Every structure is written in structure tokens, then in C-alpha cells.
Amino acid sequence: MEDLILQEKLDSAVWAAHSLFERGKTAGSSANMSFRHNDLVYISASGSCFGTMRREDFTAIRMDGTSVSDKKPSKEWPLHLALYGKSADIGAVIHTHSTYSVLWSFVPAQSEQDCIPDHTPYLKMKLGTVGLVPYEKPGSEALFSAFRERVSDSDGYLLKNHGPVVPGKTIMDAFYCLEELEESARIAWELYRAGLV
Template identity: 50%
Template sequence: MEDIKMDKMSQAIWIAQSLFNRNKVSGSGAHLSFKEGDKIYITGNNECFGTITEESFSIVDLSGTHIGGIKPSKELQLHIIFYKKSSDIESVIHTNSFYSTLWSCRNHDNKFDCLPEYTPYLKMKLGTVGVVPYAPPASNELFENFAANIDSSDGFLLANHGPIVSGTNLMDAFAKIEELEESCRLAYEITINSQKS
């Protein structure tokens, strides 16, 4: 692995292992990336967050061309689309966390802001959360759907798939994916409890 700011790599590994150890991800369905100059470091295809190391990362250029390391995640294009949205974006995280994925399976009247504002924290940390229409994972249709919706919301739920957020740095993206999962859990619990009463 060529020389990069090790604090970023260390943060990326810590974030991945933290998410795995707290059951926010499972198997090899999650991926994260961060920018370093004109390069993007992204977890490789089928890498497990629980066993992630420096060697678990692929290096691509800003257009997504593979330039080093292992094969990148097959959903690299989701990250590239996010990075093209704004030069302020320095990190992207996608998981299949339980409550966010559960909420992504529901029908939502508001496709551009699908979560009720029960607490102020989601809006404060992330903003609006849009729902991207379903397409098979890693398919061109999914990438097209995501690109068509990228300017409509701040974070996203890929329908029947899971959440994806960006941040101005790794820890910002981590805080957002955590807040999104908690907001989905709260929304689901309130919805279920209200239906019982």
C-alpha cells in the first residue's frame, strides 16, 4: 500500500470494525471509501468489515479507474456518484444495517425525505433522507437510479438494500450512518407501537 495519511486508514479500519462488532454490518455486504488527494481508497469486493486491514483496500482514481491494491467493491460507482456531487465530500459509507434496510423496504409517500422528524438529530447531522428506487445490487440500473436521485436528498436508503451516506471526512460519515440507523429504529418502533394501540 503506497504512503497515505495513516490517520485516515486507521480511522477507516476502526469504523469498519466498530460497525461489525456492534452488528451494524454482517458478512461482506458493506463498503466504505475515503479520498486522499486525487485517489479514492475503497474496501475491496467481498471484504468483511470484521477482518479489515490495509490490504483490504483498493485504490482508484477520481473517475473510478483501478490503479492499485485489490479489486474494488462492485458498488464502487455509488461512491463515485457521491464524490461527483460535491468537492466537499471526502468519505462514503454503505451498510446493510437492520433498521435502515427495514425502513427502506416500506412504501414512502415522500421519496425525498422519508423519515419522520421525531428528534432533531438526523436533520442536524445528515439532513434529508431519500429513497432510491430498487434495482439489483451492483447493477447499472441501480447506478442510474442513484445518479438520478443524488441531488434530491442528503443521504439515501437504497430500496430493499440499505443506507448510504457521505461525509466531509470519515468520522462525519460514520456519525451520519449511525444517526440514520438510530432514526430508522426509532421510526420503526414508533410506527409498530402506534399500530398496536
């Protein structure tokens, strides 16, 4: 039964990865995702591409970051572990470099604890608040430290000049929240460009 549950989680992760890639929500090998299963975190391997993602492209790490697989995990695994450490309810995390979220991260935030306006109600309904994390070099300890400092302040996150990091109870929950964040960022950006807000 345990094997079956793990395979179902892997299948959901692969589907979500392909869907995001095919619709231009990520490109190349820039995105990463993970889910929790028992005492391990299964995370996309370093250099893996959402467009060609397979079950075999996930590697397992412990909650202290030590690897239990032969494949190297995404270099941004500390972002994922910071979220799993935040709440036992978090069962999955997705991070992309989606266009509108990145564009919106350049706009000065009125609130760094909730940086995306609620022009529609759906982001708050699905995810909640979106905190803005100051820019630090991707994969750097400075980024991980900045993220850990903000992790308790919001429900989802936007890394400045970089992209969203979204948790969920499951991969599909994180996927739906990420979709809503990106759509809300698109609406906010278009209204901002038009000078309507």
C-alpha cells in the same frame, strides 16, 4: 507528511469498520466504504469484511473508476464516485445493510426526497434529508443509474430493500451520520410497529 495523512485516514476507516461490525450494523462482506485522498479514492476491496478490515483491504481507484491497485474494488464503487462527483466537500462514503434502515425502506415513503421522519432532531442536525432510491439489483448498472438520478435531491440515501449510503467530510463524519440514520430508522420503525404514527 502525505503518507502520514493517508495512514491516519486508513486507521479511521479500519476503526469505523470494526465498530460497525462488532455492534451488528453490518454482517459478512456486505458493506463497503471509501475516502478521498488527493486525486484518488480508497475503497474497501471486493469481498472484504468490516469485521476483519485491515489497511491492506483498501484499494485505490481514480475518479473515472479505473483501478491503480491490484485488488478489485467493491462492485458498488459507482455509488461512491457519484457522491464524490456531487460535491468537493464529500471526503468519505459508507454503505451498509443495517437492519432498521432496511426495514424502514419497506414502509411507503411520504416523501422520496426525505423518507425518514424526524421524530428526533438529530438526523436533520447531523446529516439532513434522506432520499429513497428505488430498488434495483445490487451492483447493477440500473441501481447506479437510479442513484445518480437522485443524488442531487437529498443529503443521504436509503436504497430500497438494500440499505443506507451516507457521505461525510471524513470517515468519522460519515460514520456519525450513518449511526444517526440507523438510530432514526429504528425509532421510526418501532413507533410504526406500535401504531403510534
